[in-house]
Amino acid sequence: MKKPALFSEFYKRNGTVLGTSLLLLVGFWVVVLIILPQLSMLDFSFRPNLPPPEMGGPKDVYTLANYKHLIFGAQGAEGTYNVVDLSVFVRTIIAAILVTILDLILCYPLAYYLGQSKGGGKLRILIVLLIIPYWINEILRAFAFRIIFGESGLINEMMLLVGLIDNPFDFIRQDIALFAGLGYAYILLMIFPMYNVIESLDRNQIEAARDMGASWVRIHRRIVIPHAKPGIASGCTMVFMLSAGALAAPQILGGPSSLWFTQIIYQWFNEGGNWPQGSAYAIVLLLTCIIIVLAIMRLFKVNMGDIGK
Amino acid sequence: MRFALGAYLLIFFAYLLGPLLIMSISALNSKSFPSASPWECLTFEWFAVLAQDERILNGIKNSFIIGIGTVILSVSMGMAGSLVLTQVWPRLRSTYYTIIIAPILVPGVVLGISTLVFWDRVNRFFGLGNDSVFSDGLFLTIMGQSTFIASYCMLVFVARLQRFDPGLTEAALDLGASHVQAFRKIMLPFLRPAIASAAVLAFLASFENYNTTTFTFGQYPTLTIELAQKVRYGINPSISALAFLIVALTIFAALVNEAFRRRREIRSDKDLTAAAQKPSLLPGFLRGNIPAIVLVLFSFGVITVFYTAQTYSPEICKAEVKAEKKIETDRKIKEIQEKLKAQQKSKKQEQENIKASKKKSGGAFGSVFAPSNLEETTGTTSEPETKAPAKKKNNAFGNVFAPTNLEETTGTTE
Numbered sequence: 001m002k003k004p005a006l007f008s009e010f011y012k013r014n015g016t017v018l019g020t021s022l023l024l025l026v027g028f029w030v031v032v033l034i035i036l037p038q039l040s041m042l043d044f045s046f047r048p049n050l051p052p053p054e055m056g057g058p059k060d061v062y063t064l065a066n067y068k069h070l071i072f073g074a075q076g077a078e079g080t081y082n083v084v085d086l087s088v089f090v091r092t093i094i095a096a097i098l099v100t101i102l103d104l105i106l107c108y109p110l111a112y113y114l115g116q117s118k119g120g121g122k123l124r125i126l127i128v129l130l131i132i133p134y135w136i137n138e139i140l141r142a143f144a145f146r147i148i149f150g151e152s153g154l155i156n157e158m159m160l161l162v163g164l165i166d167n168p169f170d171f172i173r174q175d176i177a178l179f180a181g182l183g184y185a186y187i188l189l190m191i192f193p194m195y196n197v198i199e200s201l202d203r204n205q206i207e208a209a210r211d212m213g214a215s216w217v218r219i220h221r222r223i224v225i226p227h228a229k230p231g232i233a234s235g236c237t238m239v240f241m242l243s244a245g246a247l248a249a250p251q252i253l254g255g256p257s258s259l260w261f262t263q264i265i266y267q268w269f270n271e272g273g274n275w276p277q278g279s280a281y282a283i284v285l286l287l288t289c290i291i292i293v294l295a296i297m298r299l300f301k302v303n304m305g306d307i308g309k
Numbered sequence: 310m311r312f313a314l315g316a317y318l319l320i321f322f323a324y325l326l327g328p329l330l331i332m333s334i335s336a337l338n339s340k341s342f343p344s345a346s347p348w349e350c351l352t353f354e355w356f357a358v359l360a361q362d363e364r365i366l367n368g369i370k371n372s373f374i375i376g377i378g379t380v381i382l383s384v385s386m387g388m389a390g391s392l393v394l395t396q397v398w399p400r401l402r403s404t405y406y407t408i409i410i411a412p413i414l415v416p417g418v419v420l421g422i423s424t425l426v427f428w429d430r431v432n433r434f435f436g437l438g439n440d441s442v443f444s445d446g447l448f449l450t451i452m453g454q455s456t457f458i459a460s461y462c463m464l465v466f467v468a469r470l471q472r473f474d475p476g477l478t479e480a481a482l483d484l485g486a487s488h489v490q491a492f493r494k495i496m497l498p499f500l501r502p503a504i505a506s507a508a509v510l511a512f513l514a515s516f517e518n519y520n521t522t523t524f525t526f527g528q529y530p531t532l533t534i535e536l537a538q539k540v541r542y543g544i545n546p547s548i549s550a551l552a553f554l555i556v557a558l559t560i561f562a563a564l565v566n567e568a569f570r571r572r573r574e575i576r577s578d579k580d581l582t583a584a585a586q587k588p589s590l591l592p593g594f595l596r597g598n599i600p601a602i603v604l605v606l607f608s609f610g611v612i613t614v615f616y617t618a619q620t621y622s623p624e625i626c627k628a629e630v631k632a633e634k635k636i637e638t639d640r641k642i643k644e645i646q647e648k649l650k651a652q653q654k655s656k657k658q659e660q661e662n663i664k665a666s667k668k669k670s671g672g673a674f675g676s677v678f679a680p681s682n683l684e685e686t687t688g689t690t691s692e693p694e695t696k697a698p699a700k701k702k703n704n705a706f707g708n709v710f711a712p713t714n715l716e717e718t719t720g721t722t723e
Contacts, residue, residue: 013396015488025389028406034458037423044426110321113314128563133325135559137517139536140552144328146540147335149548154331187325237414245416248519252540262418262520269422269524278425282419289416 008272026116045280066280085264085281093288094260095175096244103239104232106183107190111231112278114191114205115198134188142181142252149253178253182243189242190235197231198224233302237293244289261285316443329556336549355550363549368535371447374514378451379458379515380508386455387462387507388500391470394463410464412457417520424453425524446527453521458514463505469503557611561604568601 011019046062070085078097112264117123138266148154201224225232250260268278359365390409390515397405411422432443455594477499497504519533539548590695595658 010396018488018492022393025386026393029386029390029456029459033410033424033452033459033589034408037420037427039457040427040430041419044430046469068542106321106324109314109317112417113318121697128567129322129326132556132563133329134560135513135562136329136552136555137533137535137536138519138540139517139540140327140332140555141546143536143548143552144332147332148328184324184328241414241416245418245520247418247523248537251537265418265422266523275426279422282416282422285416286419295413300457 001215034127042283045283047276048272049276053233062117067284069277070281073260076110088259088264089261089284089288092244093258093292095179095182096240096306099179099186099238099243100236102179102183104236105187107235108232111191111194111228112220113216114195115201121144130188130191133184138185139252141185142249143175145181145184145253149180154217175254177252181249181253182246185246185249186239186242189238192230193231193234193238195231197228201227212274229300233297233300236296240296241289241293244285329552332549333553333556335544336553343653351463355546355588356554358545359550359554363545364530365532365551368530368532371526371529372531372533374451375454375522375529376444376512376515378447379454380511382451383455383459383462384504384507386459387511388466388504390459390463391466392496394467395470410460413460413499417457417518420456421453421521424449424456424521426451429432444527445600446525446529449525450522450525450529453525454515454518457521458511461510463516465503465507465510466500469500472573475500491687507708562605565605566606572599585604 010023013019014022027112045066046064046067049062070089114123114126152154205223210221214222245262246260247262247266250263251266254260254263261281264284265278265281268274268281272278338351345485394402394406394409428443428449432441435441435443437443473496477495478491482488482493486494516531518531519537522531522534523537530538536548536551
């Protein structure tokens with residue numbers, strides 16, 4: 001009987017009132033807000049789409065139809081794959097990986113620079129400048145990119161003025177606006193985990209390596225990157241998860257022909273009215289993201305505990 | 310190397326801050342489609358449009374209600390979560406940590422859906438209708454947002470608790486304090502800075518959340534939802550005006566924060582006396598405090614802009630732009646007319662050459678026809694509500710129009 005002993009010790013340390021309220025709050029959060037909703041979504045995804053009166057009735061049985069729909073398309077078209085949804089899904093995952101790599105390349109030098117600078121006023125200014133964009137609404141950030149990349153946006157106007165192009169270039173259809181917007185949205189989540197670990201790197205190590213004649217590339221490969229690995233993995237995980245799950249930026253910056261997988265989920269819920277179908281798609285997205293993240297962690301040999309530091 | 314670093318930093322921060330700057334500029338441009346170029350007139354009318362927008366104002370109200378609810382719920386849950394983390398059974402610890410950190414990594418869309426589905430089921434379980442608490446937009450949104458915002462708060466508390474000395478609580482308990490007393494007198498004061506920063510973080514996260522809220526808001530759209538709908542379906546620069554205000558507020562808040570930080574630093578500095586001996590024209594609180602100086606300048610700038618906005622009227626400039634546009638279109642129309650005439654002439658000559666027997670009356674008819682058509686084009690182009698690329702489109706439009714006109718006229722002449 002270990003559990004009661006555990007609880008009694010907990011109560012001894014915290015007292016009855018405090019202990020109970022702590023347990024209640026944590027229990028509410030973990031059970032009611034985190035675990036049960038996910039389970040009920042999982043359950044929901046295996047059920048057919050029924051009108052409310054028929055729920056719980058004889059027709060309400062478990063079925064794989066919603067998952068089959070993602071792979072094979074509607075039931076009438078057996079045998080052929082659901083090319084539209086599957087290609088959107090694959091494209092979303094690939095695009096999210098690309099955005100992650102883009103952010104990593106963009107942010108690593110700055111994180112290194114910030115982590116190795118000696119602090120003081122200049123560092124403060126840079127950090128404040130980094131944070132300011134993140135106090136501004138996600139929608140407005142995407143909107144700003146639309147002003148820049150739109151058909152009569154700033155870049156097109158400039159290029160027309162200079163005479164570089166004759167007709168406006170459609171950045172939105174080419175997904176350039178989307179990549180720029182998504183990359184922009186998660187820069188901070190990439191920089192800060194990396195900055196935190198690089199800051200803790202002893203500068204003497206780098207100097208020692210340099211004294212012994214290591215090249216610039218070698219210093220980074222052998223000293224900085226191994227040390228910064230938890231930060232890099234943490235940043236990559238967050239950027240990947242958030243860009244794969246992004247909804248606002250693709251809705252605003254995505255071209256008419258390029259859907260994001262979350263947009264399909266959104267359509268099932270808000271326009272299609274088929275909640276079980278949407279739930280099934282959401283589960284697929286969630287599981288894929290988890291698998292990819294676990295793979296990254298295994299690859300970099302990083303623990304879950306390093307995330308969010 | 311130094312140069313490359315400088316260039317890199319420049320590009321990086323241009324990417325980071327450029328969009329905000331351009332968006333802010335577009336708020337002051339009088340064009341009805343938000344853009345920074347071509348620049349037309351300095352105007353403040355979009356702020357007036359914004360102030361009269363019922364939906365935006367209603368959205369702000371809902372955002373505040375949801376924000377306050379989320380702050381209360383997620384700060385208390387985050388605090389409880391971090392306190393339990395410090396004393397949870399070691400073997401359970403990593404599982405527990407994984408569970409409470411997971412909501413940060415789970416896509417917001419998934420959180421929104423699961424919240425919606427779960428509370429819908431609870432609602433049906435209790436046999437309640439669509440107007441119960443569990444299907445209320447405010448309730449659902451607060452629940453959905455708190456799920457992951459509590460994790461952020463938890464991280465803030467964990468960072469602070471690492472520096473806590475458990476001996477303090479034990480001492481208080483030994484001296485006869487009850488657990489609640491010890492918590493109130495020792496733990497809470499120790500955690501106060503963390504509570505403040507967690508609350509600010511939670512409020513900001515709640516205020517700008519879109520992915521989760523978009524599934525749960527029901528009858529209570531927040532500001533972010535309203536903005537998204539505006540951006541997706543029909544834009545005018547009043548959104549830029551809102552962004553301008555938010556950017557200004559953010560910079561203001563950041564400067565205030567920095568100024569206070571610097572002030573505390575200076576106070577704790579031993580060199581204060583040395584600095585004070587320097588003769589300086591600045592009042593005491595500004596001495597050696599660069600953020601404070603910038604803050605004062607920034608406030609001054611904002612006040613100046615505000616007064617300008619009160620007295621300044623963009624009408625003259627607008628009229629000028631309109632006149633300019635008119636001249637431009639007139640010029641283009643003339644060009645087209647001349648082209649038309651020239652073409653007609655050549656066509657006529659051809660026709661005369663080929664069909665000499667036919668009468669010439671058709672040509673006269675054609676030239677009557679053309680100007681009236683042209684007037685139609687001028688009518689559409691010189692309207693004040695011209696769309697953004699009017700200048701260029703007008704040209705293309707006119708050109709397209711002309712040949713068909715010609716064909717029509719030639720058709721009648723034949």
